[in-house]
Amino acid sequence: MNQPRVQEKEATSRRIILDCAARLFRTEGYAATSLRRIAAASNMKSGSLYYHFASKEEIITEVLNMGVQRVHDEVWRSTAELPPDADSHTLVRTAVRAHLAALHELGDYSSANVRIYGQVPEHVRNAHKPIRIAYEDLWIALLGRCVSQGSLRGDVSRRFISTFMLGAMNASLEWGTPESGRLQQMADDMAELFLRGIMTSNQ
Amino acid sequence: MNQPRVQEKEATSRRIILDCAARLFRTEGYAATSLRRIAAASNMKSGSLYYHFASKEEIITEVLNMGVQRVHDEVWRSTAELPPDADSHTLVRTAVRAHLAALHELGDYSSANVRIYGQVPEHVRNAHKPIRIAYEDLWIALLGRCVSQGSLRGDVSRRFISTFMLGAMNASLEWGTPESGRLQQMADDMAELFLRGIMTSNQ
DNA sequence: GTCTATATCTGGATAGAC
DNA sequence: GTCTATCCAGATATAGAC
Numbered sequence: 001m002n003q004p005r006v007q008e009k010e011a012t013s014r015r016i017i018l019d020c021a022a023r024l025f026r027t028e029g030y031a032a033t034s035l036r037r038i039a040a041a042s043n044m045k046s047g048s049l050y051y052h053f054a055s056k057e058e059i060i061t062e063v064l065n066m067g068v069q070r071v072h073d074e075v076w077r078s079t080a081e082l083p084p085d086a087d088s089h090t091l092v093r094t095a096v097r098a099h100l101a102a103l104h105e106l107g108d109y110s111s112a113n114v115r116i117y118g119q120v121p122e123h124v125r126n127a128h129k130p131i132r133i134a135y136e137d138l139w140i141a142l143l144g145r146c147v148s149q150g151s152l153r154g155d156v157s158r159r160f161i162s163t164f165m166l167g168a169m170n171a172s173l174e175w176g177t178p179e180s181g182r183l184q185q186m187a188d189d190m191a192e193l194f195l196r197g198i199m200t201s202n203q
Numbered sequence: 204m205n206q207p208r209v210q211e212k213e214a215t216s217r218r219i220i221l222d223c224a225a226r227l228f229r230t231e232g233y234a235a236t237s238l239r240r241i242a243a244a245s246n247m248k249s250g251s252l253y254y255h256f257a258s259k260e261e262i263i264t265e266v267l268n269m270g271v272q273r274v275h276d277e278v279w280r281s282t283a284e285l286p287p288d289a290d291s292h293t294l295v296r297t298a299v300r301a302h303l304a305a306l307h308e309l310g311d312y313s314s315a316n317v318r319i320y321g322q323v324p325e326h327v328r329n330a331h332k333p334i335r336i337a338y339e340d341l342w343i344a345l346l347g348r349c350v351s352q353g354s355l356r357g358d359v360s361r362r363f364i365s366t367f368m369l370g371a372m373n374a375s376l377e378w379g380t381p382e383s384g385r386l387q388q389m390a391d392d393m394a395e396l397f398l399r400g401i402m403t404s405n406q
Numbered sequence: 407g408t409c410t411a412t413a414t415c416t417g418g419a420t421a422g423a424c
Numbered sequence: 425g426t427c428t429a430t431c432c433a434g435a436t437a438t439a440g441a442c
Contacts, residue, residue, distance in 0.1 A: 027321070028234070029322040030231055034417060043427070044426070049435070052350070118230070118318060152401060153401060160392060167371055169376070172370065175370075179346075192359065193359065194400060195402055196400040196402070198368075199399070200353070200356050213407080239435080247408070248409060250409065258437085
């Protein structure tokens with residue numbers, strides 16, 4: 001009865017391959033990352049990858065999806081845990097913290113996603129797109145909760161604000177890898193800039 | 204006496220090659236963009252590129268540098284033209300407008316820069332780095348003018364704020380190509396978000 | 407200044423042994 | 425599940441004709 005062991009090994013190898021692939025896609029780019037290099041980093045030979053994945057495109061698809069899915073889940077969970085009457089500042093701060101924490105924890109996956117989304121083959125991008133849109137919609141909904149409290153400014157569209165915020169937060173992936181203590185501080189600083197802007201007085 | 208004509212043709216071909224290269228680097232990635240494709244897009248054969256450039260790395264270096272240099276120059280010029288006693292809001296709005304206008308005008312150059320900077324061979328990146336740092340320093344200096352007016356918040360470092368703003372603005376390259384009318388509006392909206400944040404009241 | 411032709415290398419993917 | 429061996433397409437770069 002060693003069926004479970006085999007499945008475990010397959011799942012583990014799969015995960016190792018994806019981790020290495022994500023790291024290489026992030027740092028080298030999509031086309032520059034050969035299956036031979038992914039295999040070597042995973043302590044395998046290139047032919048062996050085809051036991052786990054049908055093609056390079058199947059690997060990048062998995063990497064792209066994982067880069068968004070976990071962030072989505074964390075932001076959803078952390079904001080759903082808040083009391084229904086939580087004020088807008090708390091809501092935004094919580095979502096920003098969750099996004100940045102998950103983003104940097106995922107590291108190579110989310111960074112690879114941000115960096116090479118615009119450069120993968122079009123049908124790969126199209127297959128991934130719904131996951132991105134679902135995540136954007138989550139943010140639109142969060143901002144909707146602010147609107148219903150009358151606290152979100154009305155002169156700029158919610159879609160613009162959410163795209164703006166996501167872009168600003170994702171750009172932080174290019175700043176290097178902060179220790180988790182620093183990350184907390186960074187998230188709070190960024191939430192503050194979002195909420196109140198860069199100036200002292202708001203005349 | 205056709206020496207000038209020849210130089211003109213060389214300069215023109217060079218520029219065509221760089222334009223095509225920037226567009227391809229942006230959309231396909233660095234490694235995925237072959238010299239054959241750059242040549243084809245430039246209505247040439249791949250061998251001919253070597254008359255104008257010594258290597259693929261020389262091409263990408265030029266593309267990276269152009270992507271920052273023009274933006275730098277535009278932001279510098281537009282803010283230097285302001286009266287020395289211009290208020291902080293005007294200063295920031297002017298710089299944001301200039302950055303976004305130049306960024307989207309350069310299009311493929313700046314977008315290629317943002318997208319593939321982290322994926323280009325290390326010595327290419329190192330050669331380009333001083334130009335990036337000089338531009339960041341320009342923003343630090345602009346924010347310094349706000350500090351001396353007592354209008355920049357003091358609880359977050361100037362370096363953090365400038366990195367935050369540049370990241371947020373550069374992310375807009377991924378939103379598609381706006382018509383120039385829309386671009387003006389976008390720049391003003393973004394400046395507003397920077398200056399006053401996303402909320403209505405700042406209690 | 408641009409071409410053709412080519413040397414040399416590395417890529418994704420497959421077949422079949424173990 | 426992982427290996428070796430291999431096919432074939434496509435890469436950078438060079439050489440030399442025009």
